[in-house]
Amino acid sequence: MQGYDKYAYEPFAVTVDLAVFTIREGRLHALLVERGEQPYAGRRALPGGFVQPDEAAETAARRELAEETGLSDVAGLHLEQLRTYSEPDRDPRMRVVSVAFTALVPDAPEARAGSDAARADWLPYGEHRPSYAPLAFDHDRILADAHERVGAKLEYTGLATAFCPPEFTLGELRQVYQAVWGAELDPANFRRKVLATPGLVEAVPGAARLTGGRGKPAALYRAGGATALHPPLLRPEGRP
Amino acid sequence: MQGYDKYAYEPFAVTVDLAVFTIREGRLHALLVERGEQPYAGRRALPGGFVQPDEAAETAARRELAEETGLSDVAGLHLEQLRTYSEPDRDPRMRVVSVAFTALVPDAPEARAGSDAARADWLPYGEHRPSYAPLAFDHDRILADAHERVGAKLEYTGLATAFCPPEFTLGELRQVYQAVWGAELDPANFRRKVLATPGLVEAVPGAARLTGGRGKPAALYRAGGATALHPPLLRPEGRP
DNA sequence: CCCTTTAATAGTCCACCTGACACTAAATGG
């Protein structure tokens, strides 16, 4: 790092890309925009945008998240850096280094198109290659990396509650795990493990109960303060 | 992302910073350089440098790693992206976005000073605040983040073998866990768990044995192909 | 050369975690 000279090197553009997930009807969905311009016009892509000269990448990501989702309380959403993608040819026009973030949204208000996107929608993301694939740029890879990261973090952190509203039932929490992992979980064993993990959830004291559909009404819980889970909640083996 | 214009935005300098760890005499060490110039002249810092216009951050990181460590077989070393640090004021001179990497080195040849550093040394990194603290820029935080990441990945990946030479004893492997976690592990139980984890290590078939110091000679093992550990090898509880 | 020290390896015991599964409770829809 001998003497810096801001013009000694080709300038890099720095952007953020957002892999935003939510659970809808028990299935995992990702927020995707439709590109309105070349390259990849008409193709689906991750929402994102440029980092401004005076803001950190995290700030830019949260700003873009607010713009694209139309959510009001963006401050409370879970936003986490995933990794940075810097291959020289990832954007055909110029050198773009992109810091990717993962965001988790509890309920899912309809998305709205941002300034630079033709449209924005919540589209199902799962095992099968979706009809809208492939995404623009290297966004398929980013989204897959984000999915893998979220799946892994469910095991050993209390992250799952970030997909849930402030008060939720254990059934809803279990659906989060099932949607992300793509696996069935035994309701009884899930309840036992969640309640045995200190700080994961705490019961809402009032006899508060929620009726959603059929079946016996369930007790409500709030997210506990726990960030690390000991022991972890491991996903079932073998995913070939 | 409406039409790019590479001069529409203030240019960002993109650098890589390296948190390089090794095990020496059973203790965790980090590779640190001494800065020769302002700002922070004379202070310790992480090795690193600029990303060139035609290379990915990973490529730049591996190039810097080779330059700073003097290792010949840099290609085989474990190098992994940590995260990107982009706070606008993290470098007092200009806007620098830095992609941080974690590298793990098995044996530790003496470091050598790179082009931009007065010197480079392996310095112990552990519980106590070391005498060389604080580091330049936000490098204390980067190094702490890297340590936490490595400690966590030892639990559920076969990463520990990256600290070991191609053939190693279970005692050496256990020392890796102990040095990174700063905790004592029962040798017998460690052996049982490691050998019970499929794909973590594989025995060297010949009656190969290694003599290092006192005690019964140990059997040699090679790193197995396993990348994910099921079940994980959890570190002991409670770190207040 | 013997004896102590050190580390690897083997084995045991027991508490607890976990998956599988049965059973009851409370709501809805025909």
Add this chain to the structure above:
DNA sequence: CCATTTAGTGTCAGGTGGACTATTAAAGGG
């Protein structure tokens, strides 16, 4: 009223993991 659905409780067998003891095989010192 009855079948269905989901919540919640309980049980049981097998496996895992921590604590601990014992044995083996080398090095080093007197």
